[in-house]
Amino acid sequence: MLHAGIEALFGRNRDGHRTRHIFHLRRHHHHHQQHQQQHQKDEHDHIAKFFLDKPKLEKILERSSTYGFAAMQGWRSSMEDVHKHLVSLDNYSWKLWSYFAIFDGHNGIDTAKNASDQLDAHLLNAFNHMLEKQYNGKITSDTPIHSSHLDFNLLNAAIKQTYFELDKDLRSVVKDDSGCVCITCLIGPEKIYLINIGDSRAIIISNNGQVLAHTEDHKPDDPAEQERIHEAGGKISKSSTGDVLRVENQLAMTRVLGDFAMDKHIVPPMADIVEYPRNLLASFIILACDGIWDVMTNEEVATFVIHRASTNKLEEIVSQLLDECIRRRSTDNMSVYIVKI
Structure with a gap:
């Protein structure tokens, strides 16, 4: 069982995915639900390997x-x-x-x-x-x-x-x-x-x-660092809902x-x-x-x-x-x- 803080992270991710998919056509709902669940499982498994029980x-x-x-x-x-x-x-x-x-x-x-x-x-x-x-x-x-x-x-x-x-x-x-x-x-x-x-x-x-x-x-939320990174050709973004800002989708x-x-x-x-x-x-x-x-x-x-x-x-x-x-x-x-x- 993952630590409560990690479970909370995935809770926020699930909410984010629901929000993103809410306007999808009804006939695609089942397909998207399966895709969403698999994506969440992959994301969960990826983060889980960094943490102990x-x-x-x-x-x-x-x-x-x-x-x-x-x-x-x-x-x-x-x-x-x-x-x-x-x-x-x-x-x-x-x-x-x-x-x-x-x-x-x-x-x-x-x-x-x-x-x-x-x-x-x-x-x-x-x-x-x-x-x-x-x-x-x-x-x-x-x-x-x-x-x-x-x-x-x-x-x-x-x-x-x-x-x-x-x-x-x-x-x-x-x-x-x-x-x-x-x-x-x-x-x-x-x-x-x-x-x-x-x-x-x-x-x-x-x-x-x-x-x-x-x-x-x-850190990537510092405006001066954001300006420096953008001038160097870098990108700051969140890889998923609930994640922190990251440089090049990697470093926090x-x-x-x-x-x-x-x-x-x-x-x-x-x-x-x-x-x-x-x-x-x-x-x-x-x-x-x-x-x-x-x-x-x-x-x-x-x-x-x-x-x-x-x-x-x-x-x-x-x-x-x-x-x-x-x-x-x-x-x-x-x-x-x-x-x-």
Whole structure:
């Protein structure tokens, strides 16, 4: 038996099909009814293969004094999320910087796995080249870098270019038809950088639960994304009644790593960057895939975390957050970092 949320989806599809067929000639009614039922069964069977009869509730839990992480497969038939963190980005110039990232795969896990393996090294290489360009070799490798050392325009350009370079390298190593979205956080001594491709999200919150900063999802219902995609020759539509908007009748997000069967001008690995000062207001950073944000708002997650922060460890809060999302009927894989600033 499918999850109630999936059954509801097909209920909406049935209503849509009835509406479409209501004006058909009466003598064709039986033929169309059979065709409609077969179409619904095919659609039902196609979606069913992505979901389990009951959710896998086992969790991956990781912790330290500064972060907690939790992941759960949930209702999905496979786990396609991958994560990685480096409390120190390296042992040299970037040792005061931390790195956290979640890669939410779709149609397979190869892109997410390879992107997780490679992104931090790509960023580090780009940052060191940026320093060389900016200072012409005058900063030694044992000089700890602060944001005040950096030209934000150069940093911004280096980060954006890194994701395009990563995507180019992924083309030669990814062996399936998968893609992934990615949410990344870089925490420097003075500033925090939230970097987003797709529909995973990060928020920075205060100790009273105020959302201080957040990334914006790259989805087909965004007017700016719609304009960009149409200018690139792409199409946004719904494949059936009750479905979400999709790019080229396939993706429910508009920017990705991988998905090399598609035109990458339409779904590029184009990152957006949110910069926020590491000040006394900022208390926690929360990075999560859309399995969380599908059922909870930024404000709800912020309140959930802050209400427990004084009495629970971070790994307990992330674990409880996954339980809450399952209770709210999230049907996707779930991965969450909570990072104490």
